[in-house]
Amino acid sequence: MLSTAVRVQLANGLQKDFARILQAGLTKRNCSSQTMDFKTLKVTRPRDFVVQVELNRPEKRNAMNTDFWREMRECFSQLAEDTDCRAVVLSGAGKIFTSGLDLTDNKDVKFEEFMSPDKDFARKAFQIRQAVIRLQESFNVIERCPKPVIAAVHSACVGGGIDMICACDIRYCSSDAWFSIKEVDIGLAADLGTLQRFPKVIGNDSLARELAYTARKMYADEAKDVGFVSRVFPDREKLIEGAIELASVIASKSPVAVQGTKVSLVYSRDHTVGEGLDQVMTWNQGMLQSEDVMKAVFGSMKKETPVFSKL
Numbered sequence: 001m002l003s004t005a006v007r008v009q010l011a012n013g014l015q016k017d018f019a020r021i022l023q024a025g026l027t028k029r030n031c032s033s034q035t036m037d038f039k040t041l042k043v044t045r046p047r048d049f050v051v052q053v054e055l056n057r058p059e060k061r062n063a064m065n066t067d068f069w070r071e072m073r074e075c076f077s078q079l080a081e082d083t084d085c086r087a088v089v090l091s092g093a094g095k096i097f098t099s100g101l102d103l104t105d106n107k108d109v110k111f112e113e114f115m116s117p118d119k120d121f122a123r124k125a126f127q128i129r130q131a132v133i134r135l136q137e138s139f140n141v142i143e144r145c146p147k148p149v150i151a152a153v154h155s156a157c158v159g160g161g162i163d164m165i166c167a168c169d170i171r172y173c174s175s176d177a178w179f180s181i182k183e184v185d186i187g188l189a190a191d192l193g194t195l196q197r198f199p200k201v202i203g204n205d206s207l208a209r210e211l212a213y214t215a216r217k218m219y220a221d222e223a224k225d226v227g228f229v230s231r232v233f234p235d236r237e238k239l240i241e242g243a244i245e246l247a248s249v250i251a252s253k254s255p256v257a258v259q260g261t262k263v264s265l266v267y268s269r270d271h272t273v274g275e276g277l278d279q280v281m282t283w284n285q286g287m288l289q290s291e292d293v294m295k296a297v298f299g300s301m302k303k304e305t306p307v308f309s310k311l
């Protein structure tokens, strides 16, 4: 038998737990509309459920500096959980899309320090390893974010820019765009995803090797011919309009269906057909129970556009 004092304590405890859970729920919901303030990225919401992330150091040609690597991780981790975001457009401000790694401002990548003979090799190697893992994560977050990400590339996309857009779901560009896997020209093997993702994206191993060994520029027409981009627009303005329009169409669909589709496509790229079928079956064991299925079916039968609740 519990004493009255113990029962009161328990009740108070439960009340506090309940308040904590409620607060956590509210905090999570608030998180969806929080402002995202970054130094190197400009985040806007041009349409319902569409977020535009713009690389925003135009005076430095959107070179990827210390702040950028951290902010990408923060930005896409937040977008992954943001219930007001269903599709993302990734673009660049100013004259070009990006000039890749910032060769002058990078706390993680200090080539002079790496070459210094003063420090133990193993310790330097370990430090470099940690740094590369962190930078890889800055683009892996794009792929792990379940919301489709559309890269909208104008003018130059160099080095780290290719790593970044290979982690995106869809690539559009303007007719003045060019792409260069530039790493060999600065004495290194690309290590943030290009060598792993690019050959799979274009499905042409020979061309992937040619571009990676030479750093030659691939222009918009060739990029379209080989399937690296799916559409080419006459200029940057039309490109951004087109990318936002596409994001808006994606955002109008069931978020359960779209996000499940992204997760399964990414999984299947790296697994056998059998493993992929198993994954999507397990996923749909839960997701086929969604109200979205009936809403979408009725909408389609009645020729009405269904409205889906936030996920």
Ligand SMILES: CC/C=C\C=C\CC(=O)SCCNC(=O)CCNC(=O)[C@H](O)C(C)(C)COP(=O)(O)OP(=O)(O)OC[C@H]1O[C@@H](n2cnc3c(N)ncnc32)[C@H](O)[C@@H]1OP(=O)(O)O
Pocket (backbone or CB within 6 Å): 059, 060, 061, 063, 064, 095, 096, 098, 099, 100, 101, 102, 103, 104, 105, 109, 132, 135, 156, 158, 159, 160, 161, 182, 183, 186, 191, 192
């Ligand atoms: C562990 C390793 C991890 C990641 C590795 C990634 C590898 C790479 O990304 S390799 C590629 C490195 N990038 C480059 O080699 C590109 C260098 N830049 C250029 O070739 C040109 O700037 C351009 C992209 C063709 C654009 O030319 P333009 O429009 O004529 O601009 P600029 O006058 O050259 O530059 C304006 C301004 O920006 C600064 N800047 C440009 N690129 C970079 C950069 N990558 N890093 C640092 N700063 C850059 C340039 O210095 C100018 O600055 P000012 O202060 O105005 O002088």
